[in-house]
Amino acid sequence: MKIQLITIGNELLNGKIQDRNAYWLARFCHEHDLDLIKNDIIPDNEYAFMKAFKGAWQDADLVVTSGGLGPTKDDLTKGMLARFFDKNLVESKQALEVTKKNYAKSKREYNPELQYSKIPEGFTAVYNKAGYAPGLFYQENRKMAAALPGVPVEFKTMFMEEILKKLKESFPKSSHIKKHVIVKTWRAPEAKIFNSLCPGLWEDLERFGEVSSLPNPLGVDIGVSITASDQPELEMREQSVRDAVLNSALKDFIWHIGKESLEEVIVKKALEKNMTLGFAESCTGGLCASRITDIPGSSRVFAGSVVAYSNRVKEKILNVNASTLEKYGAVSSETAWEMAQGARSVLEADLVVTTTGVAGPGGGSAEKPVGTVGVGYSSQRDCAGNLHHFPEMDREDLKRIFSQIALITLLEQVELY
Amino acid sequence: MKIQLITIGNELLNGKIQDRNAYWLARFCHEHDLDLIKNDIIPDNEYAFMKAFKGAWQDADLVVTSGGLGPTKDDLTKGMLARFFDKNLVESKQALEVTKKNYAKSKREYNPELQYSKIPEGFTAVYNKAGYAPGLFYQENRKMAAALPGVPVEFKTMFMEEILKKLKESFPKSSHIKKHVIVKTWRAPEAKIFNSLCPGLWEDLERFGEVSSLPNPLGVDIGVSITASDQPELEMREQSVRDAVLNSALKDFIWHIGKESLEEVIVKKALEKNMTLGFAESCTGGLCASRITDIPGSSRVFAGSVVAYSNRVKEKILNVNASTLEKYGAVSSETAWEMAQGARSVLEADLVVTTTGVAGPGGGSAEKPVGTVGVGYSSQRDCAGNLHHFPEMDREDLKRIFSQIALITLLEQVELY
Numbered sequence: 001m002k003i004q005l006i007t008i009g010n011e012l013l014n015g016k017i018q019d020r021n022a023y024w025l026a027r028f029c030h031e032h033d034l035d036l037i038k039n040d041i042i043p044d045n046e047y048a049f050m051k052a053f054k055g056a057w058q059d060a061d062l063v064v065t066s067g068g069l070g071p072t073k074d075d076l077t078k079g080m081l082a083r084f085f086d087k088n089l090v091e092s093k094q095a096l097e098v099t100k101k102n103y104a105k106s107k108r109e110y111n112p113e114l115q116y117s118k119i120p121e122g123f124t125a126v127y128n129k130a131g132y133a134p135g136l137f138y139q140e141n142r143k144m145a146a147a148l149p150g151v152p153v154e155f156k157t158m159f160m161e162e163i164l165k166k167l168k169e170s171f172p173k174s175s176h177i178k179k180h181v182i183v184k185t186w187r188a189p190e191a192k193i194f195n196s197l198c199p200g201l202w203e204d205l206e207r208f209g210e211v212s213s214l215p216n217p218l219g220v221d222i223g224v225s226i227t228a229s230d231q232p233e234l235e236m237r238e239q240s241v242r243d244a245v246l247n248s249a250l251k252d253f254i255w256h257i258g259k260e261s262l263e264e265v266i267v268k269k270a271l272e273k274n275m276t277l278g279f280a281e282s283c284t285g286g287l288c289a290s291r292i293t294d295i296p297g298s299s300r301v302f303a304g305s306v307v308a309y310s311n312r313v314k315e316k317i318l319n320v321n322a323s324t325l326e327k328y329g330a331v332s333s334e335t336a337w338e339m340a341q342g343a344r345s346v347l348e349a350d351l352v353v354t355t356t357g358v359a360g361p362g363g364g365s366a367e368k369p370v371g372t373v374g375v376g377y378s379s380q381r382d383c384a385g386n387l388h389h390f391p392e393m394d395r396e397d398l399k400r401i402f403s404q405i406a407l408i409t410l411l412e413q414v415e416l417y
Numbered sequence: 418m419k420i421q422l423i424t425i426g427n428e429l430l431n432g433k434i435q436d437r438n439a440y441w442l443a444r445f446c447h448e449h450d451l452d453l454i455k456n457d458i459i460p461d462n463e464y465a466f467m468k469a470f471k472g473a474w475q476d477a478d479l480v481v482t483s484g485g486l487g488p489t490k491d492d493l494t495k496g497m498l499a500r501f502f503d504k505n506l507v508e509s510k511q512a513l514e515v516t517k518k519n520y521a522k523s524k525r526e527y528n529p530e531l532q533y534s535k536i537p538e539g540f541t542a543v544y545n546k547a548g549y550a551p552g553l554f555y556q557e558n559r560k561m562a563a564a565l566p567g568v569p570v571e572f573k574t575m576f577m578e579e580i581l582k583k584l585k586e587s588f589p590k591s592s593h594i595k596k597h598v599i600v601k602t603w604r605a606p607e608a609k610i611f612n613s614l615c616p617g618l619w620e621d622l623e624r625f626g627e628v629s630s631l632p633n634p635l636g637v638d639i640g641v642s643i644t645a646s647d648q649p650e651l652e653m654r655e656q657s658v659r660d661a662v663l664n665s666a667l668k669d670f671i672w673h674i675g676k677e678s679l680e681e682v683i684v685k686k687a688l689e690k691n692m693t694l695g696f697a698e699s700c701t702g703g704l705c706a707s708r709i710t711d712i713p714g715s716s717r718v719f720a721g722s723v724v725a726y727s728n729r730v731k732e733k734i735l736n737v738n739a740s741t742l743e744k745y746g747a748v749s750s751e752t753a754w755e756m757a758q759g760a761r762s763v764l765e766a767d768l769v770v771t772t773t774g775v776a777g778p779g780g781g782s783a784e785k786p787v788g789t790v791g792v793g794y795s796s797q798r799d800c801a802g803n804l805h806h807f808p809e810m811d812r813e814d815l816k817r818i819f820s821q822i823a824l825i826t827l828l829e830q831v832e833l834y
Contacts, residue, residue, distance in 0.1 A: 010629070011629070011631055012443065012456075013443055013453045013454065013455070013456065014443060014446075014447045014453070015440065015443035015444030015445070015446070015447045015448075015453075016447075016629075016631050016638070016640075017631065018440040019440075022458065023432065023435040023436075026429065026430055026431060026432035027432030028432075029431075029432070030431045030432045031432075036430045036431070037430065037460065037465070038430070038457065038458065038459050038460070038465060038469075039429075039430065039457070039458040040455065040456070040457050040458075041439065041455065041456040041457075041458075042455055043454065043455070048454070048455060051472065051476075052455075055468065055472065059468075153810060180431065180433075182433070189549075190487055190488060190489060191487075191488045191528065191531060191549065194488065194489055195488070195528060195530060195531075202489070202490060211490070211491070212427055212428060212461075212491050213487070213489040213491060214426075214428050214433065214434065215487060215568060216568065217568065217570060221428075221433070223428070223433065259433075276727075279724075281703070281706075283710075284707070284710075285703075285706050285707050285709070285710025285711075285715075285719075286698070286702075286703030286704065286705070286706030286707040286710065286722055286724060287703065287707040287710075288703070289702050289703030289724045289726075290701070290702050290703040290704040290707050290816075292702070293701075293702025293703065293704075293724075293726065293776075293816070294702075294812065294813055294816070296777070296778050296779065296812055297779070298702075298726075299726055299727070299780070302702075302726045302727075303726060303727045303729070303730055304723070304724045304725050304726040304727060304730040304734075305703055305722075305724035305726075306721070306723060306724070306734070307696075307703060307706040307710075307721045307722035307723070307724065308721050309706075309710065309715075309716055309719050309720060309721040309722075310693075310716070310719075310720045310721060312720070312765060313720055313721040313764055313765075316763070316765070317721075317723070317734065317763060317764075346733070346734060347730055347734075348729060348730075348733070359710075360713070361713050362713065362714070363716070391522070391523070391546075391547055393547055393570045393574065394570075394573070394574075395711065395713055396711055397569070397570045397573075399707070399710070399711070
């Protein structure tokens with residue numbers, strides 16, 4: 001079942017907003033054994049639509065469009081679809097019923113001037129549980145097209161509750177099952193892993209399925225797509241992938257095998273160990289805490305964070321010695337260490353990780369250039385501070401990398417706890 | 418100058434990661450008067466690449482690809498580009514120099530097995546300040562192609578520092594200048610603004626340029642794209658737009674006119690007033706602090722934030738009364754108010770804003786459902802706490818909206834200070 005998504009809207013190409021439907025659909029398709037083969041992001045104009053739709057209609061079993069179904073001047077999708085399929089716009093009883101149902105749920109009245117009941121001949125209207133404009137659906141032999149609104153909650157709900165049903169009717173279940181096994185590593189760059197550390201690993205893993213490698217500034221995610229005819233076979237294959245990497249030199253560089261994010265793994269393991277976590281953050285400015293609190297249920301393990309941006313707050317709340325700040329500077333392993341000690345005490349957490357660094361663009365020095373970060377941790381078991389250097393890059397990226405190394409430090413310490 | 422982006426990688430279509438390069442490039446192009454006309458997200462396969470590249474090469478002046486340049490087997494971009502342009506891969510002295518420069522910056526040695534110096538004939542290698550694999554650049558008459566790595570920091574740095582230079586050489590500056598004036602409003606929904614509050618505003622603004630309206634959950638950004646033949650004319654037109662909105666009923670709903678973000682406006686105004694800011698955050702979990710500290714120079718006004726996720730931290734660091742928590746609950750205007758009082762004292766800041774709410778999916782009640790947030794503030798001048806309700810949506814969206822209302826409250830209080 002090949003799906004192609006066409007995302008429509010000038011606001012996505014001039015940077016006013018970031019599209020979220022493609023990422024959601026990608027995850028949804030992956031979980032439901034559907035194959036998202038392409039996503040086109042195009043502006044609100046007919047030339048772009050016709051070209052993209054033509055290409056998609058050739059390659060995909062289902063073409064989904066997102067956006068352009070509302071009541072304003074720049075909502076062009078319905079007319080363009082009618083012209084693509086050479087259909088007239090006609091009054092549809094079914095579309096009127098769906099539209100009235102869309103409005104009835106919140107006791108608002110449908111204004112017929114919006115012409116939601118006029119749709120291309122041969123199309124059906126799709127109920128919109130979360131909004132007012134109906135979607136559109138069309139089938140021609142084994143090919144299907146669905147036009148959905150761009151508002152994420154509407155797009156998501158309609159795809160899950162309406163379109164998926166139609167797909168299941170047309171496409172019987174595949175006889176094999178799939179799983180994507182992800183081996184998450186850090187501290188070794190991609191070229192080192194596959195060239196010197198484990199030169200035969202890629203070929204080794206290819207015996208179990210398609211291999212992919214996704215580098216990030218601190219490590220590499222290695223993926224293997226395995227297929228099997230039943231669950232026991234799938235599990236056996238997954239175990240073989242695990243054995244292959246855990247028996248290789250990569251072993252010491254793996255922090256997780258699975259699709260969970262670093263934040264999810266931390267929260268899950270801390271829950272298992274019944275421990276509480278905290279941060280004291282200078283250069284990451286709350287980003288570490290924000291990432292952990294993105295995870296539902298994090299409140300059961302997360303005590304809090306002291307975002308100590310000024311030295312005064314470092315001294316006052318975290319009890320960092322003025323002499324330490326003066327002698328070693330705010331960006332130092334010594335300060336990171338003292339912040340950790342102070343934060344663990346004031347947050348009453350079992351484990352605390354701290355960051356203090358130079359995210360730039362100003363504030364760097366010859367000794368502590370932009371990209372320098374001190375990371376500390378403190379638990380009843382152990383306490384330390386380390387200084388790391390990253391190449392100079394922009395502030396947001398450095399904050400992200402600084403938070404990444406803090407979270408990896410946190411995970412290591414949770415595991416050792 | 419029409420630009421088309423082709424983003425390459427199975428990981429983007431199976432939901433493993435969300436692409437960040439398209440959104441960054443969209444914003445960058447918009448700021449630099451470049452026109453991003455399309456973005457294709459395609460898997461790592463030659464059929465998809467050839468089809469997308471052919472379409473892009475027809476329509477765009479510059480085709481940029483993101484991804485597939487690394488050293489592993491799924492890095493196919495170089496070979497596919499060579500085949501598209503019917504070129505052989507050849508050893509290039511220039512590419513070898515660039516590669517060595519990429520490695521020299523971190524004192525690592527280039528392994529010639531990676532074949533980074535072998536590039537399509539007629540192409541040049543592009544220096545990668547933030548990584549190791551070089552990019553590729555090709556020009557044919559007035560058309561250009563650039564292949565950049567997919568790692569966001571590498572993509573971004575190379576586009577800004579290397580590709581933009583080449584564009585400027587080939588495309589002389591346009592004879593007219595443009596500016597996108599953005600009127601940022603809040604508290605009035607889109608339909609209210611254009612239907613009842615200021616029914617003639619859209620047409621009024623259209624006299625100065627193309628008008629757009631982008632709603633968000635807390636307000637609407639109204640954009641006017643103005644064009645002029647010189648700077649004085651541009652300024653005159655911008656002033657006319659300002660006059661039009663400031664003399665309309667929209668006046669009281671505008672929090673800023675300009676392209677600056679809410680965070681930037683807050684930091685700038687606090688600097689002007691020489692005041693210090695802080696937060697105490699429960700439900701936003703550090704996101705407010707992280708957003709403010711994204712702004713370079715924020716350390717001059719930002720003291721810090723107490724992320725008080727647990728009630729214990731609210732009591733201990735922020736001095737919230739146990740009886741307040743018990744009587745009104747953690748999510749209440751009373752707790753938000755006490756958090757603000759306590760935080761201002763402990764952070765020694767001139768102004769503090771606080772959040773305490775239910776971001777879900779669990780934790781809601783009939784009285785305080787998911788989407789409820791208490792926002793408090795405290796300055797020497799004034800102190801208050803308010804309770805707001807938003808529709809239930811997913812946790813990340815709610816955290817973002819909660820942080821947005823906290824930052825708007827902060828801006829209002831900075832202005833009143």
